[in-house]
Amino acid sequence: AQSVTQLGSHVSVSEGALVLLRCNYSSSVPPYLFWYVQYPNQGLQLLLKYTSAATLVKGINGFEAEFKKSETSFHLTKPSAHMSDAAEYFCAVSPGNTGNQFYFGTGTSLTVIP
Amino acid sequence: EPEVTQTPSHQVTQMGQEVILRCVPISNHLYFYWYRQILGQKVEFLVSFYNNEISEKSEIFDDQFSVERPDGSNFTLKIRSTKLEDSAMYFCASSEAYLDTQYFGPGTRLTVL
Numbered sequence: 755a756q757s758v759t760q761l762g763s764h765v766s767v768s769e770g771a772l773v774l775l776r777c778n779y780s781s782s783v784p785p786y787l788f789w790y791v792q793y794p795n796q797g798l799q800l801l802l803k804y805t806s807a808a809t810l811v812k813g814i815n816g817f818e819a820e821f822k823k824s825e826t827s828f829h830l831t832k833p834s835a836h837m838s839d840a841a842e843y844f845c846a847v848s849p850g851n852t853g854n855q856f857y858f859g860t861g862t863s864l865t866v867i868p
Numbered sequence: 869e870p871e872v873t874q875t876p877s878h879q880v881t882q883m884g885q886e887v888i889l890r891c892v893p894i895s896n897h898l899y900f901y902w903y904r905q906i907l908g909q910k911v912e913f914l915v916s917f918y919n920n921e922i923s924e925k926s927e928i929f930d931d932q933f934s935v936e937r938p939d940g941s942n943f944t945l946k947i948r949s950t951k952l953e954d955s956a957m958y959f960c961a962s963s964e965a966y967l968d969t970q971y972f973g974p975g976t977r978l979t980v981l
Contacts (some may be wrong), residue, residue, distance in 0.1 A: 786967060797872070797959060797974035798911070844911060853924045854899065854966055858911040 758847050760859035768867045773817075773832040775862045777845030780826065786848040787828040788856070789819055793841045801843075804828060815839070840866045870894045872973035874960050880979045881950055889945045889976045891960030900943045901961040901970060902935065904928070911959065917943065918966075950980045 761776040779785060786805045790798040802813025809821045815838075819830045828845060845859040873892045881887050893900050902914040915925040917935050932948045943962075947954055957977050961970040 788969070790972070795974075797874075798961075798972035800969055800971065803969055846911075848967060854916050854963075855901070855913040855924055855926070856903075856911075856970060857913070858903075860910045 758845050758857050758859040760843075760845050760862050762862055763860060764863045764865065766865040766867055767835045769837055770834050773830070773835045773839065773864065775830040775843050775845075775864065777819075777828045777830065777859060778826055779828065779845075779847045781847060781849050787819075787821060788846040788848070789813065789817070789828075789830050790844045790846060791841045792844065792861075798844065801830070835864075835866045837866050837868060840864055872960055872962055872971055874958075874973040874976050876976060877974065878977045878979070880981065883952055883980055884949050887947050887950055887978065889947075889958050889960075889978070891943045891945075891973055892941050893943055893960065893962030894964075894971055895941070897962035897964050897971075899923075899963045899966065899968070899970075900935075900937070901963075902945045903959045903961065903972075904956040905959065905975075906953075906956045914945070947978075950978075952980050954978060955980045 757780045759778045788803045789801040791801050792798050801817050802811045804811050804821045812818045817832045842861045842863050844861045846856040875890045900917040903911050905911045913926050915929045916923045934946045936944050957975045959975045960973040963970045
């Protein structure tokens with residue numbers, strides 16, 4: 755069965771500090787991996803995606819994520835947090851061999867402290 | 869930039885009533901999806917739709933649920949007889965191709981009383 759684990763339902767960082775949001779997946783084959791962001795009262799917006807090309811993926815708003823097969827991880831990072839980064843972040847996996855559905859993690863709420 | 873839209877943004881209904889949630893996917897997309905998110909829980913897949921038929925569905929998508937593409941632009945989710953536990957945020961998504969990025973709408977918050 756496919757699953758996604760996001761460690762830390764709430765993360766707080768100071769403005770200007772490094773943002774690290776963790777995501778681990780289980781999949782029998784190399785999956786497609788995604789990070790989505792959800793701002794209050796809005797839908798899910800794609801931040802970035804991994805589809806078996808470069809393992810370091812750059813997304814919008816200065817975010818990037820690195821696919822590490824040996825660790826089955828796809829952690830999201832940003833060197834310097836902005837107040838506008840405060841939102842809910844979801845990691846999702848599309849296994850690719852068992853259909854087209856996405857499996858989501860439980861989400862991480864990011865708070866940025868001024 | 870093209871986006872997925874959903875109406876209404878909030879729907880309140882009585883238990884046992886039928887509701888229809890509406891979505892307009894991105895115009896050149898061929899695959900359509902419904903997900904739901906119960907408050908405080910993860911986003912869960914309900915169903916995917918391609919070529920005017922269901923291509924995948926989850927265990928959640930039982931006989932009380934149905935989907936339809938009544939015309940060239942709308943994609944609807946019908947819940948025949950709502951239960952309290954159907955209260956959730958329902959997200960529509962679309963993608964251009966199989967296994968492609970899914971673009972999500974803003975959601976419809978369904979409250980069943």
